[in-house]
Structure formats: structure tokens, C-alpha cells
Amino acid sequence: MITIRNLDFWYRRKEALFRDLNLELQQGHIYGLLGRNGAGKTTLLKILSGLSFPKSGEVGLDHWVPSKRDPFFLQEIFFLPEEIWFPNVRPEGLVRIYGSFYPEFDNKQFEDSLERFEVDRGISLGRLSFGQRKKALLAFALACNTRYLFLDEPTNGLDIPSKAAFRSLLAAACSESRIIILSTHQVRDLQSLIDHVLILSEHRILVNESLDMIASRLSFHHSSLPPDQPGILFTWKTEMGYSYILTNPDCELGTVDIETLFTASLQNQELSAMLSKRVEQRQFQKH
Amino acid sequence: MTNQFQIHRFAGLIRLQFAGNSIPYLISYGVLLILIIYLSLVGGLQLVLGFFPFALCAAGCLLTSDLFGKWSDTGHAATVLMMPASVTEKYLVGIIFGLFLFVPVFFAVYFLSAYVMLNIFHPPVSFADVFQGGKHAPEDPAVYFLNTFLVYLLLQSLALFTAVRFRKFQFLYLVLIIVTVFVAYFYTQYLMMMNMTHLLSFNYNYFVVEGKLSYFSLRHGGTYPEIILKPWISYLNKGMWLIFAAGMYVAAYLRLKEREI
Numbered sequence: 001m002i003t004i005r006n007l008d009f010w011y012r013r014k015e016a017l018f019r020d021l022n023l024e025l026q027q028g029h030i031y032g033l034l035g036r037n038g039a040g041k042t043t044l045l046k047i048l049s050g051l052s053f054p055k056s057g058e059v060g061l062d063h064w065v066p067s068k069r070d071p072f073f074l075q076e077i078f079f080l081p082e083e084i085w086f087p088n089v090r091p092e093g094l095v096r097i098y099g100s101f102y103p104e105f106d107n108k109q110f111e112d113s114l115e116r117f118e119v120d121r122g123i124s125l126g127r128l129s130f131g132q133r134k135k136a137l138l139a140f141a142l143a144c145n146t147r148y149l150f151l152d153e154p155t156n157g158l159d160i161p162s163k164a165a166f167r168s169l170l171a172a173a174c175s176e177s178r179i180i181i182l183s184t185h186q187v188r189d190l191q192s193l194i195d196h197v198l199i200l201s202e203h204r205i206l207v208n209e210s211l212d213m214i215a216s217r218l219s220f221h222h223s224s225l226p227p228d229q230p231g232i233l234f235t236w237k238t239e240m241g242y243s244y245i246l247t248n249p250d251c252e253l254g255t256v257d258i259e260t261l262f263t264a265s266l267q268n269q270e271l272s273a274m275l276s277k278r279v280e281q282r283q284f285q286k287h
Numbered sequence: 288m289t290n291q292f293q294i295h296r297f298a299g300l301i302r303l304q305f306a307g308n309s310i311p312y313l314i315s316y317g318v319l320l321i322l323i324i325y326l327s328l329v330g331g332l333q334l335v336l337g338f339f340p341f342a343l344c345a346a347g348c349l350l351t352s353d354l355f356g357k358w359s360d361t362g363h364a365a366t367v368l369m370m371p372a373s374v375t376e377k378y379l380v381g382i383i384f385g386l387f388l389f390v391p392v393f394f395a396v397y398f399l400s401a402y403v404m405l406n407i408f409h410p411p412v413s414f415a416d417v418f419q420g421g422k423h424a425p426e427d428p429a430v431y432f433l434n435t436f437l438v439y440l441l442l443q444s445l446a447l448f449t450a451v452r453f454r455k456f457q458f459l460y461l462v463l464i465i466v467t468v469f470v471a472y473f474y475t476q477y478l479m480m481m482n483m484t485h486l487l488s489f490n491y492n493y494f495v496v497e498g499k500l501s502y503f504s505l506r507h508g509g510t511y512p513e514i515i516l517k518p519w520i521s522y523l524n525k526g527m528w529l530i531f532a533a534g535m536y537v538a539a540y541l542r543l544k545e546r547e548i
Contacts, residue, residue, distance in 0.1 A: 074371035075371040081365050097299070101372070
């Protein structure tokens, strides 16, 4: 379990990025971490990985404190940021150099993932294209089989077949013991994978809810004409028509349009309050 | 203890250090070889030996800045910091590559290349000649190299600290700090000389190289009288340099533990 209590963080003292942020994440889920540019998605992942330290508050990944960077903790976590350096070796070189650091590393899984991604194994990482390199690193990240897997913008630079391959590989990699967090702006690429949404806005977690729970409370619709039904919580004009959200009194589970949910949460106070109230209630019950 | 040091992880880090670095190492050797060819052609034995401390210090500081600068650069730092190994292990690898492995390898490569080049341009030259700078050896080669190593320790520890302390322009900061430290060091000696001699004097020597102080004296007709120092003063001076270097190493280690990106 990941626990964050009363987290404060800033890069410049006068501009707090997180203020009294609280969060609890459970094993066995794929979390989608969403937020505007500069909301702190990558920073939150850095704090969870021990790359940045909280200014105040507590961060715990089970019994580990990330900022201590215990080697046994680092064996349990893999964070793949958007920009990362790896030595200029061929993909199998990664296994030779890094594989031994991760006790659960699965070489066959790595090979299979490279195969699915159609990565050219004969070329060193430095000579691979951005997308090919990203796929090699994603394959490695998945094969490490760490308990915590954090991926920052994993689908950036991937072509359409590779995105599909990534989805199926990640779905296969999800297990009851793992926590996977995907920070992304491209929610449509990962909509089918994410089972829990975290929306970061204005120094805190605005929405922290499972998609099932959201679907039981809200229904998402689309029409080419402006909607005029009663009970509309939010309407969003897109180039394809109108996306809108209704309350879901019958609790019939439909599909959650994460992009619309994200836009609505940021713009519609009532809706975000409705969703965040549940978060507060849950935290209150735990305390 | 295993979360501080484990031989399996340590060996992995050493392997990682070699990976993907063969081309930069070859390029560095190419630069060194060109330099040695130039020194052999222009100056011969004495210049080759005289240039060694500068070449060692410059190359070592560059390597150290590169090794530890990776802890600060965002892209590199994520890989280095997230590597499942302790800070102690990662730091030790940097020290081994920047000090214990670098000095003997550089020494061997420099003098072996110099031996070959000098024999091409000024044959015949023996190995002993290369280490002694020919007939006009400045001092006992062992003392010369020991003093060179002491200066290297000081500069390398400073390079290490600046690489860890600053996120950008680490080498620029290093040069600035070295200049500041040396100016302060020489000025202190100058004041000391003034105090000791009560003369208008200018000190141009320093303790580490020789066990004496020389100064320019107007009273003695513009000559350079010398004050021979007692050995313990020289040892004390070298000891201070060592303590300073050790302090830099410890400070850098503690700083690395708190490194964030």
C-alpha cells in the first residue's frame, strides 16, 4: 500500500506544488494519474520513488520510506520517467547490466516484450529511434516485475500497433501484489487499462476514485447536438459534437470517458466536490 | 550491513561503469596520445615529466566531474539514484574509477606512451630516463610522484565535491574554487613569509613541492634566499592537505545521500 499523509512540497518556497496532500493506494490496481501541465504528476512520482524528498509530511510504500533509498526498496520499484539515460548498449546489454539488480527480473518476459514491440535487438539504445528506445525501456521496466511500477507518459512516441502491444503487455503484467501508476495526458491510449483515476489539481488530489465507482454515480454520453436532458452535470463541446455527464440514479455501470471526466473535474466544482467528498469521507472513516 | 554493502551489487555497478564507455575512453586516450607526441617533439624528456602532474590532475578532475555529475543531471540521475544499490556502493565505484583505478592506469598509459614516442623522436631513451626527466632530475622521482599524487588528491576531492554540490557548470565552479583556494593558500604563505623575514619578499614556492621556502629579498641584493623547513613542518603541511581532501570526500558523500532531482 502507498500512503501519503499531509505532504507539502515546493521547488520554490512561495509556490507550493503540494499542500497537505493525502493519498492511499492499494495493491492490485492500475492507477491513472492525470493533471494539467505543471500540476505535479511527475513530481509526485519522483517523491514516491525517492528521487525528491517531501518538505513535510509522510510518504510510505508499505514499510519503506522512499527518501532513504534502501537498496532492497529500490529492488521493488521501477520508475520510468519521460527523459532517462541508459548506457549505450543493445537491449540484451540492459539485461546483462541491470537485470541482476532486480531479483524478479524475467528474461523471457523481456524477450517476449521486445518481440511484441518489434524492437531491433541488434542496435544499441543510442542508435534506436525515440519510439524504439522507449519500447525497449518499457519492455525492461515490465520485465523487472517490481512491486511498484511508475510510468511517466508511457505511450508518448509509440506508434499505434505499439500502443496496442503495450496495453496488452501491461494488462498481463498487472497482478494482485503490484501497484502500477501511469502518469499521462493521453488518456484515450490507456483508458481500457486504468481502473482507478487520480486527478491532481491545485496542490492536492482532486479526484481519487475507481472507475467502477465513478460509473455507478455518473453516466457519460455523447451527441452531435447540444444535450437538453435534465440532470446534466457537465457539457463539453468537442470537435466531434458534445460530451456530457449525467447523474446515474439507477447505478447502471457504463463506460467512463476519462477525458471528459478530467475536463469536468477541473471545470465543474459541483462534480469535483461530489467525487472528492467521497475521498474525504473514506479518509475520515480510516482515521 | 547488506543494505550498505553487498559484493554482488558492487560488482554489478563496476560492470555498469564499463558499459557503453569504451568509445569515450578511447577518445580520451587519443587526446592524451596527441599531447604526448607534441610534448615529445617540442620538449623531450623534461617536458614530458614536467607536464605529467598537470595532465593527471586535469584528466582526473574531468573524469570525476563526469562520473559524479551524473548524480545531478535529471536524465542521468534518475538511472543512478534508482539503481538498486546503496549510496555507499555507488560512491565507492566513483572513488575507485576516479582515484584508485584511474591514477595507476593513467600513470602506466602516460609513461608507456611517452616511452614509445620519445624513442621515436629522441632515441634511445630508457624507462628510467622517462621517470627521471633525463639527467637533470628535479628531485627524487619517488618524492616527485608522491607530491604529485598529493596535489591530485586535493584537486580530485574538490572536483568530486563541486560535481556533487552544484547542478550546473560544475567544472566552472571547480576552476573558480581551485583558483580561490590556491590564491588563499599562497597569500597565507606570503603573509607568513613577511612575518618570518620582516622583509619585502615575494614567495614563489610552496610547501608540498619542496621542504623549503624561497623569497625574493631586496635587502640581500635582489637574491632568492631560502629557509629550510624542518621536516615536521613539511609533514604537517601535507597532513593538512590530506585532511582537507578527506573532508571534501566526506562532505561529497553526505551530499550524495541527500541528492534530489
